[in-house]
Each structure stands twice: as C-alpha cells, then as structure tokens.
Amino acid sequence: MHIDQIRTFLEVVATGNFNRAAENLNVTQSTVSARIRSLEEELGRALFERGRNGARLTAAGDRLLRHGHSMRRLWQRARNDVALPDAYDSSLSLGVTLSLWEEIELPWVNWMHREAPTVSLHVEADYSPGLMRHLRDGILDIAVMYEPLQMQELVIEEFLRDELILFTTHPACDVADEIWRQDYVLVDWGEDFRYDHDSMYPDLVHSFSAGLSSVAVQYLEQNAASAYLPARLVMRQLKKGSVRPVRNAPVFERTGCLIYSKSPADGDLLHLGLEGLRSVTAELEAQTARLVEAAR
C-alpha cells in the first residue's frame, strides 16, 4: 500500500470519475487506472463498479472509504509532527471562521500554551468551505464555524449561541420609529440569517451589504447607519455610547459549532483543545451578556 494509492482512491470517490481524478491529481488517466487496479489486486476485491457514468463504489470500496480518510489524515498529521522543532512533542491545529477569528484565536493560543507548553499550535482563519477541506485532509484538527455541512467521520457539536442584534448610530430609537432604516447595512451572516432576515424585513432596502463584519463596524463608526451585529463586535462603541441597540428590534440567533474528527490521531490532545475553546468561549459569552444587559 502506497499512500498515493489511497489519495487516488479518495479522489476517484470524490469525483466519481477516473478522468477528473487524474486531472485533479496531475497524472494521466492510465495512471489512475493502474493505481486503483494495483490497490484492488492487493486487497483482492473490486473497489469500483465501472460504468458509462464513471465509477461507483462497491460495498468493499465503501468499507475501505472510512479507513482511507483516516489514513490520509494520519499521514498528513505524521508528516506535520515529524517536521516540528524538537522542543515540541505533538501538534494541534485550529481553524476559525473569519468572523470569529479575532476573538477566539489569541485567547485560545494563550490558554493552550499555558496548559500544554510542548504542543505546537497552528491556527488559521478561512471561510467554511476551506476549513472543511482542511479538516477532511487532516490539516486541521478542530474547526469553529457557523452552518457546517454534515460530513461523515466528523463530529459536529454546538457550542456557542450568538445573538445578532440590530445596532444603530442614529439617536436612541425604537424599531417602529424607522429612523434606523436610513442607511442600513446588510451584513451577510450566512444562509439561515438571510432567510430569517428576509422574511422579517421583506421591504428593507440596504445601502450596501458587507461580507465581512469589520467593514460594517467601520462604516457605522463613520456614518449614521444601522446593521445587525453580535454585541461583542461593538463593545467599545457601546461603552462610549456611540452605538445603541434599536429597541424592540427582533434578535436573530446563530449557532457556532465545533467540528472535529470522530477518530482523532490523539484523542487526549484533541479534547484538551476542545476544552480550551469552551473555556475561552464561556468567557467571551459572559462578557457579551454583561454588555448587552447594560445597554438595554
């Protein structure tokens, strides 16, 4: 068994097609064919049913699939750990959605460094699809994001309820006042939010929409405008009083999730990392709650 055979197998499963798998792997189709054939010979079982519409997994292939994922992850992880400086004895990597990155990353790194100083940490921020891909490939051990796609071999655990509150830099006003509607910024908080938002405010016009929340915050600081934001992003402005929640405006909820492998390379370490995230998040939520309470 060569790891490239496993990678090829997984790519064929993912694309359902020898030719596309060959393209993605930068080899010829005949090479893919040969790799799969030798894997099948070694295992003594057909892994794919080849037909007009590409390749479909056999039952035996399906049984290989889960282990294949693990093998790829494990080898990725092994290469990574071996490459570490000798002062470390293992590694843990965390990926965080861009919108949560700033708040979670540093406290978590500090927490981990205190609890496990010989663990090398790797942190990255990206959008959900990138995080999922890295999770699948074993580059990430844990990811934090909203609205994850369900995936075999991954545990999804809710761990953070976020409140999206309508904030404004207009003078204190009620949702009925409609002052806040002047210069409204629509922040893209994901599919669930878009749906809820549209049904609540079907006729609301926005002067622009922001993909990244920090843009919206900056805009609010410099203009009399309104936007849906989690309280923690405008903590400073709330304290100053420059930003106020719109009274009686509906609050949207959003659930942050922890995603990690069902079969980790190092279960103890993974759970330490998760514990760190929960602890860091609890602190974050407590702060936010106090602030929201004070502003109401």
Place this chain on the structure above:
Amino acid sequence: MHIDQIRTFLEVVATGNFNRAAENLNVTQSTVSARIRSLEEELGRALFERGRNGARLTAAGDRLLRHGHSMRRLWQRARNDVALPDAYDSSLSLGVTLSLWEEIELPWVNWMHREAPTVSLHVEADYSPGLMRHLRDGILDIAVMYEPLQMQELVIEEFLRDELILFTTHPACDVADEIWRQDYVLVDWGEDFRYDHDSMYPDLVHSFSAGLSSVAVQYLEQNAASAYLPARLVMRQLKKGSVRPVRNAPVFERTGCLIYSKSPADGDLLHLGLEGLRSVTAELEAQTARLVEAAR
C-alpha cells in the same frame, strides 16, 4: 510513503538494530537501510541516530512512532474490513485469555450479534503475550486478560474482580483441619497469585501444578484433592455438592483487565464492544456471587 517503510521503521524501533529488523522482515540489511533512508528523505528529518550499538530514535523519530503504530493498525484493519463479506459493514475483534475464554466468548458474540448484526466479529483465545502482540499489530481491537503489560497507545481498564477460592473434594473441612492438603493441585494463576500464595503457604507441597485450569477441575472431579479456583469454574460441582469451599481459607483476588487502543479506527464500535463485555461480565459476576453465597 509505502506501508512497508512504516513496518520497517517500527521493526527497527522494536529491535533497535537494522540487521535484526532485516532478519525479522525477511529482507537484507541493505534494504532496511534504503527503506529508512527514503523515509527520512521524504520527511526531511533523521529518524535514527546510528551508532555502534544499533539505532536509537531521534526526537523526530519519536514523534513519528505513535503515528506509525496507528498507520500499521489502521491498514491492517482496512485490509481486514475490505475482505469482509458484503453483508457486513465493519468488524470488531476480541482476544480473551485462555482461562476466561469459554465463559466470555459466546455470551459476548451473542450480545454483539443482537446489538449490531452488521458487524463481523472475530474472536481468539491465547496467552497474554500473543494477545498483546495482536493488539499492537491491529489484529485485535480489544483484549481481556490478567496482569497486562503497560504499553504506550493502549488503555488498560480494570473491569473484573475475580476471587480465587480454595475448593476441595475432601469432606467439608476447615483450613486448620489440613485434610485438604492431601493431594493439592497448584494452579498457575499468574505472577501475582504465585507471590501471594507462596507467602501464605510457604511449606505447602503440591502433587502437581496445572497451567490450565480445566485440567485442575477435571483432576478434582476424579480424585479427592484441592485447588484454588474461581467459583464459576466449579459451578456444576458446587450445586451437586461434590466440591466444597474450604472454610476460613484465605481468598486471593485477581483483576481482569480490558485493553484497547487509545486511538481506535472506529470509536463508536469499540465502545459498543466494551459495553457488551461489561454487560456480559456483570451477569457472570452476579451468578458467581449467588453461588458463592449459597455454598458458604
């Protein structure tokens, strides 16, 4: 990365010597040398410090070691699962010490078959060293034995307290009567027992010693003799009254352990298997307890 490179790496770690590793793997020393070298080149790190006394792991090699064990186990497991008949979707294998085999194996297989009918089961009985080797190589998922050797990457969990009671086929007697000393069979219940037994009865002569308990039971049935046995092995004879416990004789305790991998290929399935063992054992212990109570 070829799996043979990992196997070779692990064998060199185990023997601490390229030549012995070559012998065990049935290849030449130059092949072992080349395999390790190519692995080192791929990883960009030296894995061993070569010296007069063989090969010692570097820090980087040590970081590879744990993953190497997992890789070997995982591939072993994958090959096994792929080879399964299509009616099954995964597999679980249990190894049991010879002395516990008969009592645990069948109930566990029945329990598992009821709870998870699509899981292919593999059961084997052997002495502890064989079980440990198979556990290490990924052939076994769970082992049940007394006095396991501590090993990296394995969880050891106590789950069964066994009482070794002095039984006799002489007429009912007290330990002070010394009738029972005529024709005493010393059963080898392991190192701990030997030690405790010797200090308790330093001058006790035995007519023979038995490595396998069933031999001792058979001997007791056919001769007026005595031996230390767990009650469950002489349940039938206790009910008939042909075998009696020696009153006031000290009871020796022995702890049965569950051993399994810290990083299993399929955690859910593993824990189902463990649950089955605990359930089966609880039943066994309850029966034994009732019987011992009745006999006293």
Place this chain on the structure above:
DNA sequence: GCAATATAATCGGAATATCCGATTGAATAT
C-alpha cells in the same frame, strides 16, 4: 596502538514497478 567485532552505508546490476501517451473497447445518448 592493533586486531576483532558489530554495525550501517554504499555500490553495481538485475528485477520490478510506475508512468506516460496513444490506442482500444464498451456503453450510452443523439
């Protein structure tokens, strides 16, 4: 210091495996 010994690295050559590019073959849609 000098063999004797044990260990791993290296080298040359044979065998084997891998990969590519082109072709073939099979199944399906038009």
Place this chain on the structure above:
DNA sequence: ATATTCAATCGGATATTCCGATTATATTGC
C-alpha cells in the same frame, strides 16, 4: 448509425527497489 464519454490496455521510457558484496566506522578487548 454515429458521436461521445468513460475506463482498460499496450509499448516503451524511466524510476525504484532489492539483493549481494564490499566498504566505512565506531567500539571493545588485548
């Protein structure tokens, strides 16, 4: 029928692996 879309196969170039023998190196005993 014909075109299209897949995967299998073949031939040849290249790369890798393996063995057997030799070499290099460090340790031990004398």
